[in-house]
Amino acid sequence: MKTPLRLISVLTVGTLLLTACGVGGESGGDSSDQKLTWASTGGQFQEDEKTALQKPFTAKTGTAFTNVSPAEQAQVRTMVKARKTIWDLANMSWIYAGAYCGELFEKLDDPALDRSKFPAGTTGDCFVPTYRYANIFSYNADFYPGAKPTTIKDFFDVKKFPGKRVVYDYPKAGLFEAALVADGVAPDQVYPLDLDRAFAKIDTIKSSLVFAPSYGAIQQMMVDKQASMVLTVTARTIVSAQSGANLVPVWDFNTTDIGVQVIPKGSPHKKLAQQMLAFITEPEQAKAYAKLTGTAPARPDVDLDSIGYTDEQKKFNAFLPDRGKTVEQDKQWWIENTDALVKRWTSWKVG
Structure with a gap:
């Protein structure tokens, strides 16, 4: 049974259809x-994405790209x-592609997309x-001139390390796994998530x-020093530091995750789209994109x-050596449980 995943505001079908048909030209x-x-x-x-991925593909194949935003499930x-x-x-x-695979998104069948x-x-x-990226725990060193946070437990120790903690308002941002490890769960035993225990720790x-x-x-x-600690994604941590936040990463425990490009069901150019997917995971393009964003290539055979x-x-790259324990977020668990967890999360925040 597919998860409903109603994680977005419901808009009128008419409005969305007008928007969809108004960007990018022909519908077939x-x-x-x-x-x-x-x-x-x-x-x-x-x-x-345009610089590292699209332009090289255009140079190789002559493919023209029409770019639109935002990319919304609705x-x-x-x-x-x-x-x-x-x-x-x-x-x-x-999560959307997993929950609605074959219904709203195309199954990938190009042999070049070798999952091994x-x-x-x-x-x-x-x-x-x-x-690939990580959900990184960092602290602003300006707040802690003395003792420094060194483990994920310190994110949950407001007595020893007072101050506000910023998290993205969405359960899959690494907080639940961090709470369990801080509460004594071994990283390799985090999944399936014990939500009662995690909520109690949070x-x-x-x-x-x-x-x-x-x-x-x-x-x-x-940047404005409204908080002393943060748990957020690789690229945003880097940009925050570049913008003036005196951030120091804590390499004890972090979760890792992936970015994807998915093909909506009925794509006019499914074959070419899959060729593009295979192209952007090749080492040359993967390295170019990683260099621009600070993320990591999807394939482990690309030398960092x-x-x-x-x-x-490098300072905020969780995939380099000696960066503590990392756990890949369990894709199937999140596909099956996100909708219910978001509801519980929303209720918990106001409770």
């Missing part, structure tokens, strides 16, 4: 056309139901990773938590030393 087309419509998050993130559902899919690739959570090339637990029938710091509505808000809060990370990027 010959699969041999050398063009792809690419939906993503906008901003610098999408600019990096628009995919609307386009698919109306049988007017115009997006070929969309940067959105693999990727780390165990990072692929599904409708997705393969295009990059309760101990609830009054010190700040729930950020976006990654941009997290960055601004850390060959990427040319800046010192700032």
Whole structure:
């Protein structure tokens, strides 16, 4: 049974359909056309995608890209139901692709997308990773001139290390796994998540938590010193540090996750879209993208030393040696449990 995953506001079908049909041109087309419509998050993130991924593919194949944003699950559902899919690739959570594989998203069947090339637990029938990142625990050193946080337990110790803690307002941002490990669970025993135990641990710091509505808000809060600690993704940690936050990572325990590009059901150019997916996971493109963003290539056979990370990027890279324990977020567990956990999370925050 598929998880409903109603994680977004319900908008009118008419409005979404008008939006979907108003971006990117034809709603159908010959699969041999050398063009792809690419939906993503906008901003610098999408600019990096254009530079490191799209331009080299255009140079190699002549493919023209139409870029749109934001990439929202609601628009995919609307386009698919109306049988007017115009997006070929969309940067959105693999949770959607896992929950609605074959229904709202295309199954990947190109032999070039060899799943053995990727780390165990990072692929599904409708997705393969295009990059990897971590949910990193960092602290602002300006707040702690004396004793320094050194373990994930310190994130939950407001007596020894007072101050606000910023987390992204979404359960899959690494907080639940961190709470369990801080409470004594061995990292390799974190899944399936013991939610009662995790919520009990998070309760101990609830009054010190700040729930950020976006990654941009997290960055601004850390730069403005509205909090002393943060648990957030690799790229945003790097940008926050580059913007002036005096952040120090704690390499004790962190969760790792993947970014994906998925193909909405009925894509006009499914074959070409899969060729693009295979292309962007190849070493040259993977390294170019990692260098721009500070994330890690999806494939472990790409040597991280060959990427040319800046010192700032190396500082917050959880995939380099000697970075403590890391746990890949369990894809199937999150696909099956996200909807119920989001409801519980929402109720807990106001309780």
